[in-house]
Amino acid sequence: MNEFSSLKVIFPGKKIFLRLGGHLTRSRMPQEEVRRFNSLALKAFEFCHPRGRWDIVRVKKITGEGILLSDDCWIGSRDFAARCAGSTHLWYGAVTVGAEVVALRDTAEKVSESTVYDAVGAETADAAMDLLHRLAGKQLQRQAMVLADRRYSPGYGDMSLEIQHFFFERLKLAELGLSLSEAYYMIPEKSVTAFAAVREEL
Amino acid sequence: MNRDDFKKFCAGKFPVLDGATGTELIKRGMPAGVSPELWVCEHPESICDIHNAYIAAGSNIVYAPTFGGNRIKLAEFGLADRLFEIVSSLSRIAVENAGNRALVFGDIAPAGRFVEPFGDLPFEEAVAVFREAAEAMIAGGVAGFVIETMMDLQEARAALIGVREAAPDMPVMVTMTFEASGCTLTGTTPEAALVTLQALGADAFGCNCSTGPEEMAAVIGRMKPYARIPLIAKPNAGLPKLENGRTVFTLDAAEFGSFAGKLTASGADILGGCCGTAPEHIAQLARELKNIPYLSGKTPVAGVIASAGEVRQFGGRFTVIGERINPTGKKAFQAELREGKLDMMMDFAIQQSSAGAQVLDVNMGLSGIDECAMMRKAVCRLAKSITVPLCIDSTDPQTVEAALRIYPGRALLNSISAEKERLEKVLPIAAGYGAVIIALPVTDQGIPETADERMQAIDSIIAKAAEYGYDTGDIIVDALIMSVASTPSAAETALQVIDRCAKRWINTVCGLSNVSYGMLDRQLLNRTFLGLGIGRGLTAAIANPLFDDLMAMVKAGDALLNHDPQMTEYENFVTGSKEKPVPLDQLPPDQAVKECIYRGWDEQICRWIDAALQNGFPPEKLLNGVLIPAINGVGKFYEEKLYSLNRLIRSAEAMEAGAAHIEKLFSSRYEGGEKPVKLILATVHKDIHDIGKNIVAVVLKNNGFEVIDLGKDVPPEVIIDTAVAQNVKLIGLSALMTTTMKYMRDTVELARRRGLHDLHFIVGGAVVDENFANELGAVYAADPVGAVEAAKRLAGR
Structure with a gap:
């Protein structure tokens, strides 16, 4: 298992703005609004502490219904199995930005502020997953493996959210301060898990 | 080999590096999951075979197989305690095999953890990790070092400092990986990386891995205007693609070699290959390079500073250095610093960078605090969130060193005077970390009165700085503006200094607000002096960018002096000002x-x-x-x-x-208007996501609805009981998870079971759509405005 107890995420300013319904060219943003938005967003970004873990597992068999792993664990998802054709391994990773930004959001005095804080947390978590995935790709490349660009997460398409248990057990996400609710959402909520296919290069 | 030897080695030709090593080792039987370093130690013939093939192909420099030979990576295999033995052996095997056929450089790659301030690996620990690895390589006899495949500028800095501490006069090449986007994964541009690492003492810099030669040529081209040292290109053999179920790189040897011309034309001086390349690729590259004449002569721009994300060049466009991060005269800020807090500093930083400051001055000089520790803390915190470069403002040598050492970029140092002690103590530190310096014309006798005397002081600083390798372009002269209230000729003297420096192409800066100290309408005087200074050639000012009129003058000055040829900055500023609301x-x-x-x-x-x-x-x-x-x-x-x-x-x-x-x-809000309609809002059972629901609540309220917000994770019984108790006919439900959507259905069905057929439901949330809403017999709202429309329709308003 590979761990990054901190991930250097680039401030995803544009994505935050887009997430908040902004349009990069059409939306009107007077200077004062830009300053206010940046100020809130950067403040929230300081409350984000991205960290994550990843690993790979060998694939035993890919069927039309899902993927059987070398340790006989079954990942049921037709959609994802179809994307994994030819894969030798499965990559799985998890990131969180921690609970501080969620607390900041929940204690904000105004909804307009909490909305920005929420967007910062969500986009920073996404950016952290992008970074973790790319870093893993670099490392695997050195082992003559190619990590697919596209990721797949529990809750997408036909992949059940129950598969979150797979990540929690294998990546020991409790050690990262994460827990899983009865409804399978992660706490702190600004956390992301994902799979991606891996192929051997040679 | 020393650094001068390396310069000579590179002069007048295109040295050739090796190609991929990892995949070649796998071809020779290295199994997956082992420590490559240990495996090669046990199978030395493998690396000898690979190196022999690359040397035969034309490689002048081959990399020792020490890629993961650092304490952190070896610890993953329980080998940290054998570091010296393994790394020195690997180096020795490669050196003895190469003999005098090629140079062997010790290979240093990422340790796999992010370094302070971006990560949890303390900076000094990272430096020690790389220093230790370099010492083992030196024992193995390497001729120089290559720090490669770096993704994070701060880790590359730590490695370079570590190697320099182990081998002050051995050549060190550094290469980073730049993605197709043109930046590293951590957001550093090629220009910022080059400017920072070249100033810190890299002997060659460039990129390896990530992209093929086509994309890499573009990255090299971006670095060329800033390069004083040879540029390295070590691309992959194109991009990987799937072919018959196997992943292969797109470029064969002939195609790969054909990019030699494009890469050298872009500015590459030292070339090799990375993933997907084999000896035949290097052979073809070497053949092509023999036919390309080497055109030497770099004319890099000077006076460039950098953060981890961007560069700023002095000269040309006017530079505003934000002055606010300075405790002088700011009681609240002083109190915060005394408590060890930096929240106000962050506010100053965000406000100033949002207002257009291109550099931020950072001063932590305050009695009663540990300036050195606080400056280090401030620089770390700023570097994490603020992208504009920093100007370290201190007179204390220890503080200056602490800040320059940790800063992940090339900082501006404010300032070095002509006083003997400062020249002797601070200048070597500034030079060691490659900072651009502000030269302050103050001597041991005090502040010179006339422009002539100030120029003499400036020349003495320039001369001393030259001994440490400083180019005049990396020195910004402080025109030393004083208050006209106490010295009526102060402005004119400073303008004369600016004028004389401009004639010698020396950049100048001034602490703008000094000019008006003790005067009425200070902003008017500041602005006016700025205009006069710009007219004489002033290139930067330490000022408050929150004054819009001052920033307007800067933009207008750039436009009029053709420093903003397309007038884009000016137009953007003016257009932005139009958005500035009427009072x-x-x-x-x-x-x-x-x-x-x-x-x-x-x-x-x-x-x-x-x-x-x-x-x-x-x-x-x-x-x-x-x-x-x-x-x-x-x-x-x-x-x-x-x-x-x-x-x-x-x-x-x-x-x-x-x-x-x-x-x-007025006692009745809607006196004479319609009575507000009540509406219940709730995030459904077992769902804690309520931001969307909260937004809808605010928008509904100011559209005349009385909202009863039941919060999040609300069981169906609570929702329906409240509706009955408060006689509410409209219920809005929110859910974000597929697993919690079913509680929307449960809530609606509970109402039906109780015979409450006059209850209307509006549903929304990330996972909800119109089909689902229709299934429930509810109305779907895609956003807050849609929720208001739906509520109005259902309420008959």
Whole structure:
């Protein structure tokens, strides 16, 4: 298992703005609004502490219904199995930005502020997953493996959210301060898990 | 080999590096999951075979197989304690095999953890990790070092400092990986990386891995204008693609070699290959390079500083250095610093960079605090969130060293005077970390009065700095402006210094606000001096960028002096200013109220409502004729994407504040208007995501609904019981998870089972769609405006 107890995420300013319904060219943003938005967003970004873990597992068999792993664990998802054709391994990773930004959001005095804080947390978590995935790709490349660009997460398409248990057990996400609710959402909520296919290069 | 030997080795030709090693080792039987370093130690013939093939192909420099030979990576295999033995053996095997056929450079790659301030690996620990690895390589006899495949600038800095500490006079090449986007994964541009690492003492810099030669040529081309050292290109053999179920790289040897011309034309001086390349690729590359004449002569731009994300060049466009991060005269800031806090500093930083400052001055000089520790802490915190480069402002050598050592970029140092002690103590530190320096014309005798005397002091600093390798372009002269209140000729003297420096192409800076100290209307004097200075060739000012008029003068100056040839910066600034709202006191009070809604100014709206009421505006007319049409207008702008969601919410908050104020002033909020319709809102059972629901609540409230917000994770029974108890007929439900959507169904079905057929449901949330809503017999709302429309329709309004 590979761990990054901190991930250097680039401030995803544009994505935050887009997430908040902004349009990069059409939306009107007077200077004062830009300053206010940046100020809130950067403040929230300081409350984000991205960290994550990843690993790979060998694939035993890919069927039309899902993927059987070398340790006989079954990942049921037709959609994802179809994307994994030819894969030798499965990559799985998890990131969180921690609970501080969620607390900041929940204690904000105004909804307009909490909305920005929420967007910062969500986009920073996404950016952290992008970074973790790319870093893993670099490392695997050195082992003559190619990590697919596209990721797949529990809750997408036909992949059940129950598969979150797979990540929690294998990546020991409790050690990262994460827990899983009865409804399978992660706490702190600004956390992301994902799979991606891996192929051997040679 | 020493650094001068390396320079000579590179002069007049294109040295050739090796190609991929990892995949070649796998071809020779290295299994997956082992420590490559240990495996090669046990199978030395493998690396000898690979190196022999590369040397035969034309490689002048081959990399020792020490890629993961650092304490952190070896620890993953339980081999940390054998570091010296393994790494020195690997180096020795490679050196003895190469003999005099090629140089062997010790290979240093990422340790796999992010380094302070971006990560949890303390900077000094990272330096020690790389220093230790370099010492083992030196024992193995390497001729130099290559720090490669770096993704994070701070880790590359730590490695370079570590190697330099182990081998002050051995050559060190550094290569980083730049993605197709043109930046590293951590957001560093090629220019910023080059400027930083070249100043820190890299002997060659470039890129390896990530992309093929085509894309890499573009990255090299971006570095070329800033390069004083040879540039390295070590691309992959194109991009990987799937072929017959196997992943292969797209370029064969001939195609790969054919990019030699493009890479050298872009500025590459030292070339090799990375993933997907084999000896035949290197052979073809070497053949092609033999036919390309080497055109030497770099004319790099000087006076460039960098953060981890961007560069700033002095000269050309005027540079505003934000002055606010300085405790002098700021009591609240001083109190915070004494408590060890930096929140106010971050506010200053964010405000100034948002207002257009291109550099931020950082001064932590305050009695009663540990300036050195606080400066280090401040630099770390700023570097994590702020992208503009920093100017380290201190007179204390220890503080200067602590800041320059940790700063992940090339800083500006404010300042070095001509005083003997400062020259002797601070200049070597600045040179060691490659900082651009501000030269302050102050001598041991004090501040020279005349421009002639100041120029003499400046020349003495320039001469001393040259001994440490400084180019005049990396020295910015402080014109030393004093207050005209105490020295009437101060402005003219400073302008003469600016003038003389400009004639010698030396950049200048001034602490702008000094000129007006003790005078009336200081901003007028500051602006006027700035204009005069720009006219004489002033290139930068330490000033407060929050003054719009000052920034306007800077932009206009750049436009008029052709430093902004397309006038884009000027036009953007002026266009932005048009968005600057008309002051509300220039509008009739009812229009001011309307503007407060459009601008989302909830703190000002009450004042303007009071003014409107005093002007005889009836409250119901204010509510129905001003507030409600304004918020409807905002909703329309939101739908047209002219306003973001956040702006919509801010307007809604202003509306809420305004309506509440009217309600407070008059017992009935809707006197003469419609009675508000009650509506229950809830995030369903087992779901804690309530941000969307909260937004809808605010927007509904200021559209005349009385919202009973039950919060999140609300069981169906609570929702339905409340509806019955409070006689509510409209219920809005939110859910974000597929696993919690079923509680929407449970809630609706509970109402049906109880025979409450007059209850209407509106559903929304990330996972909900129109089909699901139809299945439930509910109305779907895609966004807050949709929720209002649905609620109005169902309420018959």
